[in-house]
Amino acid sequence: MKMKFMALCLMAGLFVLPSCKKDKETTPTPPPVVANPTLRAISPAAGPKNTLVAISGTNFGTNSAVLKVFFNNVQASIQSVNDTLITALVPVNAGTGTVKLEKNSTSVSGPAFDYYVTNRVLTYAGNGQGFADGNAAAAQFNVVSGVAKDAAGNLFVCDRDNHRIRKVTPQGVVSTFAGGTMGFADGTGAAARFNQPYCITIDGAGNLYVGDRINHSIRKITAAGVVTTLAGNGTAGDATGTGSAARFNEPIGIVADPSGTLYVADYINQKIRKVTTAGVVTTYQNILAFGLALDAAGNLYGTGYYNHFIYKFSPTGAYSVIAGSNGNAGITDGTGTAALFNFPSGITVDGNGNLYVCDAQNHRIRKITPAGVVTTLAGNDPGVMDGIGSGASFDTPLGICGDFANNAVYVADFNNSRIRKLIVD
Numbered sequence: 321m322k323m324k325f326m327a328l329c330l331m332a333g334l335f336v337l338p339s340c341k342k343d344k345e346t347t348p349t350p351p352p353v354v355a356n357p358t359l360r361a362i363s364p365a366a367g368p369k370n371t372l373v374a375i376s377g378t379n380f381g382t383n384s385a386v387l388k389v390f391f392n393n394v395q396a397s398i399q400s401v402n403d404t405l406i407t408a409l410v411p412v413n414a415g416t417g418t419v420k421l422e423k424n425s426t427s428v429s430g431p432a433f434d435y436y437v438t439n440r441v442l443t444y445a446g447n448g449q450g451f452a453d454g455n456a457a458a459a460q461f462n463v464v465s466g467v468a469k470d471a472a473g474n475l476f477v478c479d480r481d482n483h484r485i486r487k488v489t490p491q492g493v494v495s496t497f498a499g500g501t502m503g504f505a506d507g508t509g510a511a512a513r514f515n516q517p518y519c520i521t522i523d524g525a526g527n528l529y530v531g532d533r534i535n536h537s538i539r540k541i542t543a544a545g546v547v548t549t550l551a552g553n554g555t556a557g558d559a560t561g562t563g564s565a566a567r568f569n570e571p572i573g574i575v576a577d578p579s580g581t582l583y584v585a586d587y588i589n590q591k592i593r594k595v596t597t598a599g600v601v602t603t604y605q606n607i608l609a610f611g612l613a614l615d616a617a618g619n620l621y622g623t624g625y626y627n628h629f630i631y632k633f634s635p636t637g638a639y640s641v642i643a644g645s646n647g648n649a650g651i652t653d654g655t656g657t658a659a660l661f662n663f664p665s666g667i668t669v670d671g672n673g674n675l676y677v678c679d680a681q682n683h684r685i686r687k688i689t690p691a692g693v694v695t696t697l698a699g700n701d702p703g704v705m706d707g708i709g710s711g712a713s714f715d716t717p718l719g720i721c722g723d724f725a726n727n728a729v730y731v732a733d734f735n736n737s738r739i740r741k742l743i744v745d
Contacts, residue, residue, distance in 0.1 A: 355379045357423050359430025366434035368727045368743045371410040372399065375419065377430070380406055386424050391433050392417025410435065438745040441698050441712035444730060445475070445488045446738035452494075453486075459494035461486065464732040465572075466519040466666075466719040467739060468528065475730060476528055477739060478517045478719070485517060485530065485541065488739065498547050504535045504554045512547035514539065518572045519611075519719065523580040531571035531584060538571060538584060538595055550582075551599045558589045559601075566601035568593065573622075573666075575612040583620060585609035592622065592633075605633060611667040611719075613675065621675060623664040629657075630664060630677060630688060642675070643694050651682045651696075659694035661686065666720040668729060676729050676744065678717040685717060685731065685742055697744060704736045714740065 357379040364373060380387065380403050389396045389406060391414035399407040406421075410433070419430045436442075443457075450460035466478035473490035476497060484499035496510065503513030515534040522528050528541040529550065537552025549564070557567025571593075573585030582595040583604060592612070594604040610625035618635040621642065629644030643659045650660030664686075666678040673690040676697075684699030696710075703713030717740070719732030724744075731740045 356426050357381075357421055357428055359419065359421055359428055362419055362431050362433060365431065366436060367410060368436040368438060368440075369410055369412045369414065370727065373408055373410060373433070375406040375408065375421070375430070376404060377406075377421070378404055379423075380404065380421075381423065388422040390420040390422070391415075391435070393420070436743045437708060438727075438743055439697050439709045439712075440743045441706050441708070441714075442741045442743075443704075443706055444739045444741040445477075445492070445494055446736075449737040451479075451482050453496060454494060456488060456492035456494055459486075459488075461737040461739075463734060463737055464719070464739060465734060466517070466531075467721050467730050467732045468520045468522045469721050469723055469730065470522055470526055473723075475721075475739065476520055476522070477732065478520050478530065480516050480518060480533075483514045483517065485514070485520070485528070498541050498545050504532075504537075506548050508547065509545045512539075512541075518570075519574045519585075521574045521576045521582070523576045524578055525580070527580070529574055529576060529582055531574045533570050533572055536568045536570065538568070538574070538582065551595050551601050556588070558586075558591075560593075560603060561601055563599040566595075566599070568601075573610050573612045575614050575620075577614055577618070583612050583614070585612055585622070592620075605637070605639075607631075610665050611678070613667045613669045615669045615673055616671065621667055621669060623667050623677065625663050625665055625680075628661045628664065630661070630667070630675065643688050643692050649681075651679075651684070653686075653695050655694070656692040659686075659688075659692075665718045666732065668720050668722045670722055670724045676720055676722065678720050678731065680716050680718055680734070683714045683716065685714070685720070685729070687744070698742055702735070704733070704738065706740075 359377045384401045389408045394411045394414045396408040414435045416435045445456035452460040461479045462481040465480045475488040477486040483502045485497045487497040499514045500510045505513035517530045518533040519531040526543040530539045536556045538550045540550045551566045553564040556569045559567035569588035572587045580597045584593040590608040592605045609622040611623040613621045620633045628649045630642040644661045649662040652660040663681040665680040675688040677686045683702045685697045698712045700710045702715040705713040715735035717731045718734040
């Protein structure tokens with residue numbers, strides 16, 4: 321009876337015989353493996369506070385909230401992140417040391433970063449008087465008087481007594497961009513001739529303009545190295561006019577405005593001349609000038625080399641003294657006319673209106689705020705020492721240009737025949 325019931329249940333699908341095999345056990349899914357991050361390189365590997373650096377590596381992820389970057393144990397501000405690249409700003413007072421990355425609870429160390437403190441002076445190119453192209457540390461110049469920087473980070477140097485314009489790439493390679501034998505000739509590259517090229521500026525299109533001192537003319541150099549004469553004809557004089565009809569007498573300072581109009585310190589004539597892109601020369605102001613600089617508002621600043629002071633012309637031509645005492649040489653920090661200079665020469669201006677001045681015979685670099693407060697950034701007695709503040713030395717710094725996106729200025733260190741780099745705040 322029992323067997324019959326089981327058979328009926330099987331037929332009806334109501335009864336299932338127990339399996340002779342053990343049920344298969346379910347294996348739990350393991351958690352995903354998360355690879356630890358690695359640090360490979362940092363670029364640039366040196367710089368001052370607020371330098372934007374790129375940190376390359378692996379397994380960073382894309383969530384900046386779980387990442388922290390430290391420079392010598394001082395936390396940085398992360399700007400962007402993807403799985404293989406982090407950008408960050410170098411923090412204030414980072415100091416020189418290892419770069420470290422924390423991701424969640426994992427910490428890894430990478431390469432070291434060389435922190436540049438404010439007012440640190442470095443030798444950027446040149447190792448003494450002479451002539452040699454090549455690596456910046458081995459290159460030689462023969463009295464440098466002017467320097468300008470293009471948008472790609474190349475420096476162009478007036479190598480006065482080599483009668484050349486030299487180029488220094490961001491990688492530190494020095495080459496001859498134009499000129500060679502002393503003379504007066506247009507041409508391309510080494511075919512061109514200069515006679516003591518003294519000052520240099522650059523326009524928005526990348527054209528260079530040179531005050532060719534003993535040729536008494538303004539030369540134009542294209543980005544391809546083609547040299548032409550914009551104004552003057554090789555003869556000293558004092559005349560307005562167009563192109564070769566104009567006359568200068570030792571142009572030693574030059575600056576370009578955004579439109580390409582030039583302002584020239586016509587030294588012996590004791591005038592500031594204005595030169596259009598078409599080579600039309602007029603007299604802008606009757607005043608002795610050496611270095612010239614323009615700010616974003618169109619104010620023109622000049623250094624009175626023999627008068628030991630800094631002055632300004634507004635866009636309307638209004639004149640004022642910024643700092644220094646007319647006719648009184650000295651070395652005193654202070655405000656306005658209480659400050660003293662000793663043959664101020666090159667000058668440049670940053671986006672905040674701060675001026676940076678080569679105080680030539682004090683062998684120092686001075687800073688002037690928009691309020692006229694003068695401080696000494698670097699320099700001491702004449703010498704050629706790298707260092708910080710008064711621990712560094714120059715010998716007659718003459719030309720200067722700004723690299724304010726990277727918190728720096730470059731100085732043509734005249735008697736040392738070197739280009740020096742000064743980290744500024």
